[in-house]
Amino acid sequence: MTTGQGAGRTNSAENPWPVRTVAQKVAGWIDRLGTIWVEGQITQINARPGTRTAFLTLRDASVDMSLQVTCSPQLLHSAPMPLTEGSRVVVFGKLTFWPGRGSLSLRVTEIRAVGIGELLARIERLRALLAAEGLFDPRLKRPLPFLPQRIGLITGRASAAERDVMSVAQRRWPAVRFAIRNTPVQGPTAVPQILDALEALDADPDVDVIIIARGGGSVEDLLPFSDEALCRAIVACTTPVVSAIGHEPDSPLSDHVADHRAATPTDAAKHVVPDAVAELQLVGDLRTRSAAALRNWVRREEHVVAGLRDRPVLADPLRGIDARAEEIDRLRHTARRDIVRIVDREATTVEHLRARLATLGPAATLARGYAVVQRVIPDGEPEVVWSVDEMPPGTQLRVRVGDGAIRAAVMGREK
Incomplete structure (x- = not known):
């Protein structure tokens, strides 16, 4: 609920203002x-x-x-x-x-x-503003697709720019398709209609690139393409935009904010659409070069394999083994001879030690007529006796001679 100034009463559904009051109030507000x-x-x-x-x-x-x-x-x-x-x-x-x-x-x-001077000054001020905001930054430029599925074209109806773009593109790639939006390219209605066409083409998922084309003109004719709203709309597009205004000396601001600038509509078609003949020739050249490179690689590898096969170790793999067999046999004979010599020498040594042991052992002494007398101890081992004092009469003895042993008892003793 509001209070109507000058109406003298509260404005509501029960107390509406008449049309004349509203008209007078609007006239008063505008007059102020x-x-x-x-x-x-x-x-x-x-x-x-x-x-x-x-x-x-x-x-x-x-x-x-x-x-x-x-x-x-x-x-x-x-x-x-x-x-x-x-x-x-x-x-x-x-x-x-x-x-x-x-x-x-x-x-x-x-x-x-x-005037023209004032228009150019305004364009320069706008150019500086957009540049300061970074809208001319090359890092913002989107790459053009190699082979677009469909090309969006914004240009004048039945214009030379439209004919140039379509004829050049179809000559380079006959299967190319277009989504054309004819709009005014100069005058007061140009910018709103170009903005609508740009928005529609950017929203079309089949359109891979958009070309804005015009065949040049005077500074006044190209003013729509330096409009701030159009420049910002081009930057906001998610689809790559090509500006092909075709006015080289005084390029409009759309050339700077677009993802790619073409000097003419014909140049735009050449940049957007690949040349089928040139691409086929390039494919042929690449195939020829790749085949030549592959053949050279095969020949080089064949030389490497032939060099490896010519090496002695691969030409006759058993040659090394055969050359070493005689040396192995010689080493085996030498080893066997040395081992036999060592064994014989050690056997002779053992025989000499055995003879010395036999000579110095008790068996040889006993064989010469001597005997070993031992006292028998009950529940113990016999002990060798050294004196008659250790053998009182009745002592059980064990007497060992060269060919055996006998048992005896001491009958008496003599000194």
Whole structure:
């Protein structure tokens, strides 16, 4: 619920304002705006002879918005430059709301045409702004597809640019397909329609690349392609965009923000569509080069294999073994001879030691007539006796001689 200023009562469903009150309030709000400067593009001029008021339509070049303008016919005739449809102007006036018919118009008292110098200065300022934002950065440029499934083309209807792009593309790759959007490429309605076409083609999943083409023109004719809204829309596209405006000396800003700039529409077709003949020739050349490289590699490997086969170790693998067999036999005989000699020498040594042992042993002494007398100890081993004192009478003895042993008892003893 709001309070109507000047209405004297609260505005509600039970206390609505009449149409005249609303119209008067709107007229009062607009009147408080005062005089203003407005820039736009003239799209329509209606100045009939003998009338005191001329009617113009002033349009925003970037969006589909317009404003009705009225002025004195003398103001149009006294302008420094002839004003025609498509002229960019700056006007000074006051907005007026006509309550009787509910319309809004701008009554102007001054009209200034925007000259080429001012337009170029504005483009340069916009160029610096977009560059500072990084929209010209090469790292943002998307690569063009090698063979696009479908090419989106934005150009004028039945224009030379359209014919050039299509003829060159079809000559290079006959199976190429296009999604064409014909729009104005100059004038006040160019930018809104190009924006709509660009949005539609970018949303089409079958379109792999978009070409914006125009066959050049004057600075005034190319102004739509330096529009800020169009430049930002090109940057925002997810599909690669090619700018082929075909105006080399003063390139519009769309050339800088696009993913690829083509000098002419023909050049754009050459960059977007591969040449089938050239590609087939390239494939043939690559096949020839790869076959030659493969043959050279095979020949090189054959030489390597032949060199390996010619080596003695591969030509006669058993030669090394045969050469070593005689040496092995000689070493075996030598080893056997040395072992036999060592065994014989050690056997002789053993015989000598055996003879010495036999000579020095008790058996030889016993064989010469000696005996070994041992005292028999019950539940013990016999002990050798050394003196008669160890053998009192009755002592059981064991007497060992050369060919055996006897048992005896001491009958008596002699000193």
